[in-house]
Amino acid sequence: MTFLLNIDVPDVETAMRFYTTAFDLKIGRRFGPDFVELLGWPAPVYLLAKKAGSIGAGGDLRRYDRHWTPVHADIVVDDVDKAVARAVNAGARLETPAQDTAYGKIAMLADPFGHGFCLLQFNRAGYDALLTP
Numbered sequence: 001m002t003f004l005l006n007i008d009v010p011d012v013e014t015a016m017r018f019y020t021t022a023f024d025l026k027i028g029r030r031f032g033p034d035f036v037e038l039l040g041w042p043a044p045v046y047l048l049a050k051k052a053g054s055i056g057a058g059g060d061l062r063r064y065d066r067h068w069t070p071v072h073a074d075i076v077v078d079d080v081d082k083a084v085a086r087a088v089n090a091g092a093r094l095e096t097p098a099q100d101t102a103y104g105k106i107a108m109l110a111d112p113f114g115h116g117f118c119l120l121q122f123n124r125a126g127y128d129a130l131l132t133p
Contacts, residue, residue, distance in 0.1 A: 003043045005073065008050040009113045010064050012036055015047045018112055022090035023075065041075075066093075066114045073117045080105045080121035087119065102129040 009015035012034055019025050019038055025045060028037035034049035056062045077083040080098045084107045088094055095116070096108035104122040111117065123129070 004046060005041075005043055006046045006048055007113075007115060008048050008056065008062060010049065010052055012047050012049045015111075015113065018091050019045065019047070022087040022092060022111075064113045066110050066116075068116065072115070074120050075117060076120050076122060078121065080107055080119050083107075083119045083121075084109070092117075103127050 007015070007019075016027065016036055016038070020027065023040065025038040025040040028039040028044065030036050036047050038045040038047065050056070050062050052062055052064050054062050075083070084094060084098060087109055091112040092109045093112075094107065094109050096106075098105045098107040098119070098121075103126050104120060106121075107119045109117055109119065
């Protein structure tokens with residue numbers, strides 16, 4: 001099995017600029033003007049142009065204002081404060097500034113298309129800090 005991440009966006013060019021600037025992803029392959037592969041994370045990212053109002057999975061209409069979904073990307077970084085600054089400078093919206101947790105630091109943001117994501121800096125224990133003996 002393998003894993004890849006598909007992100008619907010209203011405009012692939014704008015999304016490419018955001019994701020390459022915010023996360024230093026590189027353009028892999030272009031499958032036409034509305035479909036591009038980005039590389040640099042453990043899984044490839046595919047940006048797919050889909051118009052707002054078009055029908056998505058489950059019959060829901062796509063929208064690109066801020067929306068909630070129970071599935072989101074947690075992007076693990078070495079320095080959450082630097083990563084937040086870089087993402088915000090690229091066009092992300094900071095929703096919850098970096099906070100200390102038992103497992104490290106986490107900040108919550110949204111990309112310019114309304115998709116939420118977290119930037120996560122693990123401490124030495126990582127999620128193991130949440131295990132109870």
